[in-house]
Amino acid sequence: MIAVRILIDVLVVIGLYFALAGTLGILKMPDTMCRMQASTCIPTLGVLCVAIGGILYAACFLHSADNAVKIAVVALMILFTNPIGSHVIAKGAYKADRRGEKKIRLNPDDYGRDFNE
């Protein structure tokens, strides 16, 4: 039992590390697209490690299959729906950026070359 507790604590701390990486990335990256790239750390390894730790805790200490299955549904839902929203926001941010005055500097810009307005 003590080994399972240590495993749960290690998983939660790993999740905390990657969530802190995503948060600091959002706060201090230079432009919009880079902030979006850094924020992808939070729903992947941050949520996933915390959810695995929670499933182990609910199965080994609380003995409730209900809570374990519900945590798994939350984690899978975040993991499946996050790329769709991220893709839509990235496309919208690019279009809104090209309409503005001060543009983001992109080193190769194949998308703007093929679809310039």
Added chain:
Amino acid sequence: MQKTRLSAVLATFILCMVVWVLITWSFTVQELAAGVLVSIATALFSSRFFVHGDSYRFFNPAKIFSLLGYSVTFFVELVKANLDMAKRVYGGCKAVNPGIVKVPTEMKSDYGLALLSDSITLTPGTITMDVAEEDGKNFLYVHWIDVTAESGEQAGEAIKGALEKGTRRVFD
């Protein structure tokens, strides 16, 4: 817009029922009857958007095992990309060189393109922005945080080298 087919309604109904049972997790008769009614209504409205092509694709055990194998491959790529992004953030944010590259891909079907571009978006460091088709080949426009490749083929090898093999094994 395509017509509503019985097989597509059945596949969507099974998925909705599985999600209902997982969320409520109670096996009394009243709850299951309410779940069946809600699932049939949802499947009748949404199956024509949800299923294109063969409806019984995932009733095949070989496809399910290849999907499990693909998830292992994807998890390894995810951990590597996450460590890279964490090093980039904690190291002071100096080493960013963003750009949008155009990457050729071999995938043909809609589901394969959706799975591949979602996997690329979910790894930190790359975001798929658009899919375009030019004379029979499909191209992905990918925003990449550190552009190190010269041409599109090298960029494709660096971004989706291991992912595309697994994706082709699941779909196509």
Added chain:
Amino acid sequence: MIELLICAIFFALMALSLVFRIAKGPTPADRMVAGDACDNLLCCAMILFSMYTGRGIYLNIALVGAFLGIIDTMLVGRYLEGSL
């Protein structure tokens, strides 16, 4: 199991620090990215707090947050793209 509560408080503090980016962010896309990340962090905090108290009622809040978080993101994204 006091460490679960401490980690939940850390997740909530990170979500609180993202309010700075929501208030300052130069473009609407910045605000939306920070709000989405805030939603995911609060889901994590809800999972840990529910495991600390041992009651499943907090998991339902996390479930609703995870299901509805996608809709506002897609709405704002479509509006920025100009196709709404």
